[in-house]
Amino acid sequence: MALLDITSDFDVQTHEITLTKAAADAVRELIEKRDLEGYSLRVYVGGGGCSGYQYGMALEGNIRASDHVFEAEGVKLVVDEMSINYLRGAVIDYVDELMGSGFKIENPNAVASCGCGHSFRTQDDAAPTSSDSSC
DSSP, X not given: OOOEEXXXXXXXXXXXXXXXXXXXXXXXXXXXHTTOTTOEEEEEXXXXXXXXXXXXXXXXXXXXXXXXXXXXXXXXXXXXXXXXXXXTXXXXXEEEETTEEEEEEEOTTEEEEOTTSSEEEETTSOOOSSOTTOO
């Protein structure tokens, strides 16, 4: 389990992933609304999307022994063994803008992403056959 490194009043950073205060507040609100006390936010990477990999998030009640578990702002963040390799250094934020609201991941491991920002490609991946500009 990584130690927490508090970097500001707004963000809580682990040595692996940063979860902004806005993201932590949004997760806590979802957990409270759905009456899922004790659940965590699972963040994962899977194959798919127009750029090769896509992000996924789910409220999770089952933590596996091989999972990486972090706690930030009272929210447990769970990442599986494979996904952590693609998410190291990432910042998970929650944005509420005129065009919509939702979670946003800024990932330093991504060298290309689709227009919607939900899929990405790393430097080690072959170039995709489809365009990176749309989903």
